Amino acid sequence: MNKLIQQMRQDLFSSAQYVIHVLIVFLSLVVAFGILSSSRPALWQAFLPTLLLGLSYGVMSLSLDQLFREDWEDGTLEWRISEGMSLEIYVFAKIMTHWLRLSLPLTGIVGIISGFSSFPLLIGVATSTLVLTFLGAIGSALCLTVKAHTSFLLPLLTLPIGIPMIIVSMGAISDPTATTLSYIALQGGLSLMAIALSMIAAPFALKLALR
Amino acid sequence: MTNVPLLLVSDFTYARGGRILFQDISFSLFSGDVIVLMGPNGSGKTTLLRCLASIPEVSANIMKSQSFSQSYVGHLNGLKMGMTVQQNLLLQSQATPKRVRQILEAKGLDALKNRFISTLSAGQRRQIALTRLALADAQVWLIDEPTTHLDKAAAKQFWHMLAAHIQGGGAGVLTSHTVVPFSQAKVITLHE
Numbered sequence: 033m034n035k036l037i038q039q040m041r042q043d044l045f046s047s048a049q050y051v052i053h054v055l056i057v058f059l060s061l062v063v064a065f066g067i068l069s070s071s072r073p074a075l076w077q078a079f080l081p082t083l084l085l086g087l088s089y090g091v092m093s094l095s096l097d098q099l100f101r102e103d104w105e106d107g108t109l110e111w112r113i114s115e116g117m118s119l120e121i122y123v124f125a126k127i128m129t130h131w132l133r134l135s136l137p138l139t140g141i142v143g144i145i146s147g148f149s150s151f152p153l154l155i156g157v158a159t160s161t162l163v164l165t166f167l168g169a170i171g172s173a174l175c176l177t178v179k180a181h182t183s184f185l186l187p188l189l190t191l192p193i194g195i196p197m198i199i200v201s202m203g204a205i206s207d208p209t210a211t212t213l214s215y216i217a218l219q220g221g222l223s224l225m226a227i228a229l230s231m232i233a234a235p236f237a238l239k240l241a242l243r
Numbered sequence: 244m245t246n247v248p249l250l251l252v253s254d255f256t257y258a259r260g261g262r263i264l265f266q267d268i269s270f271s272l273f274s275g276d277v278i279v280l281m282g283p284n285g286s287g288k289t290t291l292l293r294c295l296a297s298i299p300e301v302s303a304n305i306m307k308s309q310s311f312s313q314s315y316v317g318h319l320n321g322l323k324m325g326m327t328v329q330q331n332l333l334l335q336s337q338a339t340p341k342r343v344r345q346i347l348e349a350k351g352l353d354a355l356k357n358r359f360i361s362t363l364s365a366g367q368r369r370q371i372a373l374t375r376l377a378l379a380d381a382q383v384w385l386i387d388e389p390t391t392h393l394d395k396a397a398a399k400q401f402w403h404m405l406a407a408h409i410q411g412g413g414a415g416v417l418t419s420h421t422v423v424p425f426s427q428a429k430v431i432t433l434h435e
Binding site: 034035038045105108111114115242 | 296315319
C-alpha cells in the first residue's frame with residue numbers, strides 16, 4: 033500500500049508541465065470551435081456537450097503515449113520493479129494518477145464551460161476518460177518497445193474498443209427520456225470491465241517489454 | 244562469511260528472440276563477496292544482472308536466501324528528470340529527509356540537493372544513483388557498470404563505498420568492461 037501511495041505521489045507531482053500542455057490544447061480547441069460557430073449560437077448550444085465529450089476523449093487518448101514511456105526511458109520502471117513493486121500495483125498507480133491529474137481538471141473545465149448544467153455530461157467525461165485510460169494502458173504498454181513515439185498509433189488502437197463508452201456517454205447526454213441512473217450504471221459496468229481487462233493485460237504487456 | 248549463500252544461481256540459461264544470450268551459468272554469492280560480470284558487448288552481462296534483480300521475471304534457477312534484500316542501479320539511473328536530487332532520493336522507501344541530508348553531506352554532494360536532475364551532468368547523475376544504494380540498507384548491491392561517466396575521484400569514492408558495504412557484511416554483483424580495483428572480487432566472464 034505504501035508503495036502504491038509513493039508511486040502515485042511521485043506521478044502526481046511530476047510532469048505538471050505536460051498536464052498544463054494538454055489542458056491548453058483542450059481549451060484552444062474549444063475556443064476555436066466557439067469562434068467558428070459564433071454566428072450560430074443555437075447550434076453551439078446544441079453541439080457543445082458532444083464537442084466537450086469528444087475533445088476530452090481525444091486529448092486523453094493523445095496523452096496516453098506518455099503513461100509508461102517516461103519511466104521506461106529514464107529507468108524508473110526497472111528500478112521500481114527491482115525494489116519489489118509488483119507490476120499490477122505499478123500499472124494501477126500509473127493509471128489512477130494519470131486519470132486524476134488529467135481527467136479531473138478536464139471534468140472541472142468541462143463543468144465550467146457548460147455551466148455545470150449537465151450532470152450526465154460530467155459523469156460521461158469522468159467515466160469515459162477512466163475507461164479510455166485503463167484500455168489505453170494496454171496499448172501504451174504494448175507500444176513501449178516501439179522506438180518511435182506512438183502518440184498517433186495509440187488512439188487508433190484504443191478508439192475501437194472505446195467506442196461503446198462514447199456511444200453510452202453520448203446517449204446519456206442527448207436522450208432526455210432516459211434516467212440518468214441507468215446510464216451511470218451502464219458506464220460503471222463498462223468501467224469495471226475495462227479495469228478488469230486492463231489489470232490483466234497491461235502488466236503482462238509490461239512484462240514482455242521488460243524481457 | 245556464512246555457509247548459506249545469499250544468492251544461488253544454478254545452470255541458468257537465458258534466451259531472447261530465439262537467441263541464447265548465456266547458457267548454464269552457475270555461481271553463488273555469499274556475504275562479503277563481490278562478483279564482477281565481464282565480457283564483450285552483447286554477451287548478456289546486463290541481462291544477467293537484470294535477471295538477478297528479478298526485473299524480467301523470477302526464475303527458478305535463481306534462488307535467494309530468506310534474508311536477501313537487494314538494491315539495483317541499472318545502466319539507466321532511474322532518476323526523474325523533473326524532480327530535485329533530494330526528491331529523487333526520497334523515493335527510496337527507507338529514505339527520510341534527515342538520512343538523505345546526512346548521506347549527501349558525507350559524499351560531498353549536498354550542494355546538489357535542490358538541483359533538478361535535468362540540470363546535472365551525466366557523472367553527477369550517476370553519483371546520485373549510486374548514493375541511492377547507501378540509502379537502501381540492502382544486503383546485495385546489483386550495479387550495471389558503476390563507474391560509467393564518473394571521474395577518477397568519484398570512481399574512487401564509489402569503490403570506498405563498496406568496500407565499506409562489503410566489510411559491513413554486504414555483497415555485490417557488478418558488470419564491468421575493465422578490471423575492478425578489488426582484489427577479492429570473483430570474475431565471471433560471459434562469452435558472446
